[in-house]
Amino acid sequence: MIRMTEPSKITSVPDHQPAAGGIAARARASVGPKYLTGLNPEQREAVETLDGPVLVLAGAGTGKTRVLTTRIAHILSQGRARPAEILSVTFTNKAAREMKHRLGQMLGHAVEGMPWLGTFHSIGGRILRFHAELAQLKSNFTVLDVDDQVRLLKQLLQAENIDDKRWPARMLAGLIDGWKNRGLMPSQVPAGEAAVFANGKGGKLYASYQERLKILNAADFGDLLLENIRIFREHPDILRQYQQRFKFILVDEYQDTNVAQYLWLRLLSQAPSPAAAAPGAIDDPSSDAAAAAQALAPAAARPKNICCVGDDDQSIYGWRGAEVDNILRFDHDFPGAKVIRLERNYRSTGHILAAASHLIAHNEGRLGKTLRTEDHDGEKVTVTGSWDSEEEARGIGEEIEQIQRKGEKLNEIAILVRASYQMREFEDRFVTLGLPYRVIGGPRFYERAEIRDALAYLRVINSPADDLAFERIVNVPKRGLGDATVQMLHDHARKRRIPLFEAARAVVETDELKPKARGSLREVVAQFDRWRAQREVTAHTDLAQIVLDESGYTEMWQKDRSADAAGRLENLKELVRSMEEFENLQGFLEHISLVMDRDGGAEDDAVSLMTLHSAKGLEFDNVFLPGWEEGLFPSQRTLDEQGRAGLEEERRLGHVGITRARRRAMIYFATNRRIHGTWSTTIPSRFLDELPAANVEITESKGGSAWGGTGGYGASRFDDMEAFGSSYSTPGWQRAQANRNRGGGRSGGGRSGGFEEEAATFSPSSSDPDFGSFSSRRRGPLTIEGELVAKSTGTTSEFALDDRVFHQKFGYGRVTKIDGNKLTIAFDKAGEKKVVDSFVQRA
DNA sequence: AGTGTAGGTCTTGAT
DNA sequence: GACCTACACT
Numbered sequence: 001m002i003r004m005t006e007p008s009k010i011t012s013v014p015d016h017q018p019a020a021g022g023i024a025a026r027a028r029a030s031v032g033p034k035y036l037t038g039l040n041p042e043q044r045e046a047v048e049t050l051d052g053p054v055l056v057l058a059g060a061g062t063g064k065t066r067v068l069t070t071r072i073a074h075i076l077s078q079g080r081a082r083p084a085e086i087l088s089v090t091f092t093n094k095a096a097r098e099m100k101h102r103l104g105q106m107l108g109h110a111v112e113g114m115p116w117l118g119t120f121h122s123i124g125g126r127i128l129r130f131h132a133e134l135a136q137l138k139s140n141f142t143v144l145d146v147d148d149q150v151r152l153l154k155q156l157l158q159a160e161n162i163d164d165k166r167w168p169a170r171m172l173a174g175l176i177d178g179w180k181n182r183g184l185m186p187s188q189v190p191a192g193e194a195a196v197f198a199n200g201k202g203g204k205l206y207a208s209y210q211e212r213l214k215i216l217n218a219a220d221f222g223d224l225l226l227e228n229i230r231i232f233r234e235h236p237d238i239l240r241q242y243q244q245r246f247k248f249i250l251v252d253e254y255q256d257t258n259v260a261q262y263l264w265l266r267l268l269s270q271a272p273s274p275a276a277a278a279p280g281a282i283d284d285p286s287s288d289a290a291a292a293a294q295a296l297a298p299a300a301a302r303p304k305n306i307c308c309v310g311d312d313d314q315s316i317y318g319w320r321g322a323e324v325d326n327i328l329r330f331d332h333d334f335p336g337a338k339v340i341r342l343e344r345n346y347r348s349t350g351h352i353l354a355a356a357s358h359l360i361a362h363n364e365g366r367l368g369k370t371l372r373t374e375d376h377d378g379e380k381v382t383v384t385g386s387w388d389s390e391e392e393a394r395g396i397g398e399e400i401e402q403i404q405r406k407g408e409k410l411n412e413i414a415i416l417v418r419a420s421y422q423m424r425e426f427e428d429r430f431v432t433l434g435l436p437y438r439v440i441g442g443p444r445f446y447e448r449a450e451i452r453d454a455l456a457y458l459r460v461i462n463s464p465a466d467d468l469a470f471e472r473i474v475n476v477p478k479r480g481l482g483d484a485t486v487q488m489l490h491d492h493a494r495k496r497r498i499p500l501f502e503a504a505r506a507v508v509e510t511d512e513l514k515p516k517a518r519g520s521l522r523e524v525v526a527q528f529d530r531w532r533a534q535r536e537v538t539a540h541t542d543l544a545q546i547v548l549d550e551s552g553y554t555e556m557w558q559k560d561r562s563a564d565a566a567g568r569l570e571n572l573k574e575l576v577r578s579m580e581e582f583e584n585l586q587g588f589l590e591h592i593s594l595v596m597d598r599d600g601g602a603e604d605d606a607v608s609l610m611t612l613h614s615a616k617g618l619e620f621d622n623v624f625l626p627g628w629e630e631g632l633f634p635s636q637r638t639l640d641e642q643g644r645a646g647l648e649e650e651r652r653l654g655h656v657g658i659t660r661a662r663r664r665a666m667i668y669f670a671t672n673r674r675i676h677g678t679w680s681t682t683i684p685s686r687f688l689d690e691l692p693a694a695n696v697e698i699t700e701s702k703g704g705s706a707w708g709g710t711g712g713y714g715a716s717r718f719d720d721m722e723a724f725g726s727s728y729s730t731p732g733w734q735r736a737q738a739n740r741n742r743g744g745g746r747s748g749g750g751r752s753g754g755f756e757e758e759a760a761t762f763s764p765s766s767s768d769p770d771f772g773s774f775s776s777r778r779r780g781p782l783t784i785e786g787e788l789v790a791k792s793t794g795t796t797s798e799f800a801l802d803d804r805v806f807h808q809k810f811g812y813g814r815v816t817k818i819d820g821n822k823l824t825i826a827f828d829k830a831g832e833k834k835v836v837d838s839f840v841q842r843a
Numbered sequence: 844a845g846t847g848t849a850g851g852t853c854t855t856g857a858t
Numbered sequence: 859g860a861c862c863t864a865c866a867c868t
Contacts, residue, residue, distance in 0.1 A: 092857055121858045145858085165864095221858045256857090319855065419854050421860095441856080482844060594858060613855050635854060653855085676853060677859040 035073050035106055039066075046307075046340045047071045050080060050248070053269075053334035054307040055327070059371045060356070060659035061347030061619065064309055065095075068250055069102040071307060072114075076107065081247040083113035087268065089120050090252040093595050095617070096122075099252075116246070120261050122594050124224035128231075129590075131238060135219075135227040140463055140586055142218040143593035147452070148468045149173050149220050156208055160201065167198045176206050180222025181321030183229060183260040186210055216499075217465045225260045232267045243272035247305065254310030254330070258321035266333070269306040306334065312367050313360050316613060316653050318645065319638070328367060345371045345659075347619055349378025351695040352665050356658040358692040363648045371659075380697040381658065381665045383688055388672040388679075389422075389627070393429040396624050396668065400435060400607060403622055410436060412621035414608040416657050418633040422626065423609050430607065440610035446592060450557065450568040454575055455592060457547050461531050462585055465499040474504075477556035479520040485513065501528070527551065540585040544576050612657045623661035626668040628654075628685035631675075654687050667691075805842060 036044060043063055046056045047070045058064035072088065075081050090096045096118050103114070116123060125143065132139040144152070153169040153176075175197055179189050186207035194203030213219060219227065232239040249269050251257070257265070308330065315324040331337040345353055353371050360366070386392040400413055415426055423439060430437045445451060453476055459469035475481040493503035507513060508522040531547055538546070548554045554572065557565050582588040608620070627633055634650035642649065658665050669684045803815045805825060813825040 094857095119858065125858095143858090146856095224858080316855080317857085320857080421853075478844085480844080611855060632854095637854060674859080 033077060035070055039070065040344055042340055042342050043067050047074050049338055050075060051305055053337040055330045055337055055339045056307065056309040056342060057339065057367060057369055058309055058311055058342040059345060059369050060311065060314065061345045062342035063346060065098060065102060068252060068309055069099055069106060071250065072103060073106045075248050084115055085245060085247040086114065086116060087246040088117040088250040089123060091119060091256055093119055095252055121221055121224045124228045125590065125594060128224055128227050131231050134231050134235065136214040137219065138217050142459055142463050142466050144218050144220045145593065146173065151468060152212060153209060156205055156212065162198045172197055172205060175202060176209060177222055178321060179206065180226050181258040181260055183226065183263045216467055217463055225264050229260065229263050229267065239267060240272045242268055243270060249306040251308040254308035255312050255315040255324055255327040256317050256322045257326050258323055262326050269304060271304045313652055314616060314656050316616065316649060316656060318649050341369055343369050343372055345373045347662050348373060348659060349375050349663055351377050351380045352658060352661050354695040355381040355691050356655050359651060359687060359690050360655040362690050363651055365648060379664055380695055381667060382697050382699045383667045384699050386668060386670045389425055389670045389674065392626050392668050392670045393425045396626060397429045397433050397435065408621065410605045410607045414615065414620040414660065415624040415626065416610060416612045416615045416660065418612055418627055418635060420611055426609055436604060436606040437609050438606045440608055441614040448571060450571055451575055453553065454548060454572055457551060458544060458585060458589060460501065460528060461535060462589055464501045467500040470500045474524065477552045480516055481520055485517050488512065535585065540588060541576055541579045544579055548572060612653050615660050616656055619660050619662055621662045622664045624666050625657050628667050628669045628688055629673065629682040630685055631682060633685055651687065803842060
């Protein structure tokens with residue numbers, strides 16, 4: 001037990017958070033332990049409420065991580081638990097690392113003793129290794145990534161004679177992943193769902209996939225939790241052991257948990273009861289989260305000290321299984337839960353916060369928080385229209401240069417896009433400008449071919465049954481062991497029910513192979529035998545180097561004259577170097593399969609370019625938000641697939657984007673954008689209309705002179721700006737705002753929010769045909785539950801072949817092809833173009 | 844076995 | 859328009 005008799009061991013971390021909370025709080029703080037200094041009253045409550053379930057609703061920039069880490073420090077210093085008795089889970093390795101780091105600053109070395117601080121998967125994996133045999137695995141099982149998964153499924157599909165074209169392995173992988181996310185074993189998948197794949201074979205394929213995994217001594221990501229849940233259910237004694245061990249549970253980003261993670265937490269968070277009421281109460285999770293919750297709900301066990309931190313307004317991962325419901329339902333699941341709201345924002349200025357809050361207020365399914373700041377209003381959020389995406393990139397580039405001239409750091413500038421294909425235009429622009437930039441979240445280190453190859457070698461050494469790894473490298477570098485040979489090994493292996501590697505060992509003793517192939521295969525087998533023997537006596541880093549050299553793998557890239565070969569060799573070196581941190585090969589492989597680190601480490605001053613998703617948790621002084629157009633943001637596909645829920649998630653994404661900014665948030669939209677190669681005209685995002693006029697400034701792009709050079713488009717752009725600007729001053733818009741503020745946006749009589757009214761006021765006043773279509777596209781059968789959900793595809797075109805048409809930009813032309821609402825038109829002057837039908841009119 | 848080309852796709856992406 | 863995959867060709 002660590003009773004902190006020496007307060008000096010826990011030092012408060014200097015924080016840029018301004019001292020808040022008034023005199024009373026400060027007076028109290030000065031009495032309490034040092035690490036509590038500087039916490040505001042809500043934060044302090046979240047830290048000090050140790051007993052019973054606690055939900056901390058932590059809005060953006062309210063000091064969430066600080067609360068979590070301080071809470072751990074508090075538990076330790078109060079002597080309530082030892083480091084090894086605290087279970088602390090995060091989603092990403094990055095978040096786990098951050099917590100370890102912050103804790104290290106507070107506690108010194110005590111962090112070393114926190115073996116249960118990590119991601120859901122790393123902790124699940126750790127537990128599974130202890131009980132591997134209960135899942136028909138060995139403790140050295142391999143963790144498969146998505147690629148391995150897909151290849152394995154492909155094999156199963158082939159074996160079942162299922163057309164891989166009609167029923168792609170990727171799709172099945174997605175289904176299985178979805179089931180696992182929802183905590184469903186093969187037998188529990190609802191029949192209707194299992195049937196959607198390959199005419200009813202989906203469920204059976206899932207079952208045989210699971211069987212194959214056991215044979216390969218492998219688990220996929222989903223299994224790391226699912227097998228935990230299974231073991232906990234089937235072995236109450238083991239569950240009890242963990243329940244007793246974990247005196248405190250802390251969960252980060254609770255709004256991102258999926259059903260499986262939820263079940264896992266529920267099991268672990270129940271007070272250990274010798275009567276074992278638990279397993280009975282926690283049987284079948286149904287397919288549906290709410291029902292699953294009910295199965296577990298309040299009933300028997302008294303939940304213990306679990307503290308979940310999250311923000312329903314930042315739930316942006318619904319598409320990969322996250323259940324916002326988990327957080328919305330918390331006090332139902334954990335009766336007597338204390339809910340603490342952190343609403344003091346220490347990051348952004350008043351205008352930025354107001355804009356973000358007003359936007360997110362349009363969502364209905366939320367717990368409701370109001371972010372406040374004591375900061376000054378600062379600059380208004382700007383909204384800037386551009387003619388096309390190129391001009392948008394140019395404008396942002398110039399703005400960045402201006403910021404730079406003011407002496408600000410590029411590190412404090414970020415561009416947050418909705419979709420990664422938007423990035424290229426910015427990269428192009430920055431290269432021409434010579435502006436240093438970095439892309440966050442590009443291709444992952446571990447996904448690179450050379451890294452996967454190298455790991456495959458190590459995996460085969462570590463686990464000879466790892467057929468997927470063996471198959472990957474058996475002919476890399478080229479050894480003359482092609483498909484035919486591999487197919488033969490497969491047959492052999494299947495017949496005798498042995499791994500491919502053993503099949504290879506047997507086959508080289510026969511004369512079934514041509515002498516050449518037989519020779520190389522024998523060499524491969526001999527090499528692996530040798531490496532495995534060396535493993536006992538050689539440091540794992542040296543072994544890795546030896547393997548890469550002796551296998552000819554390094555040489556393969558040295559001989560390669562392509563541009564990226566040097567980089568790949570560099571990556572391999574980096575891989576070997578990174579192994580040093582681990583005790584042995586097993587530990588390294590475990591880590592690498594769960595981790596996706598890739599930080600090049602270059603900490604130069606550069607602009608950051610990333611997606612909105614990967615920006616969560618980050619903050620910058622200046623944030624650019626380009627591409628706020630219908631179809632792109634909110635994304636048409638999300639709307640089509642998820643309807644209202646999708647729209648709300650997109651809106652949360654916008655909220656996340658704006659709240660990344662400390663001092664300046666700059667939103668952009670373009671009138672024309674290239675989508676899948678063809679230019680299309682777009683309309684401004686509805687989210688722009690949802691921003692509060694008082695905190696937003698409509699601007700012409702800075703450095704107006706730059707437009708001059710482009711020539712030709714000046715007039716129409718000006719029209720656009722006028723039209724757009726007017727949307728903030730029309731009576732319709734203002735009335736719409738008033739409506740929203742009063743009644744949450746849904747006024748009776750089938751009118752949908754303020755949109756239609758706005759559009760109606762809008763279009764007659766505009767002579768621009770684009771805006772005429774703007775209103776017409778926003779009318780009609782576009783509403784779900786009385787609210788607008790955009791729709792742009794699927795409508796049959798009202799045009800016919802050979803129709804004579806007029807387009808604002810391209811002039812007169814003739815329709816040559818019709819594809820839904822997309823027309824191919826041979827223009828008299830501009831040549832053949834594809835355009836959306838709503839942007840042309842009959843001539 | 845390795846290369847060339849046609850066809851399909853084209854959010855977001857942790858573990 | 860670009861990239862990846864799968865098949866066909868040599």
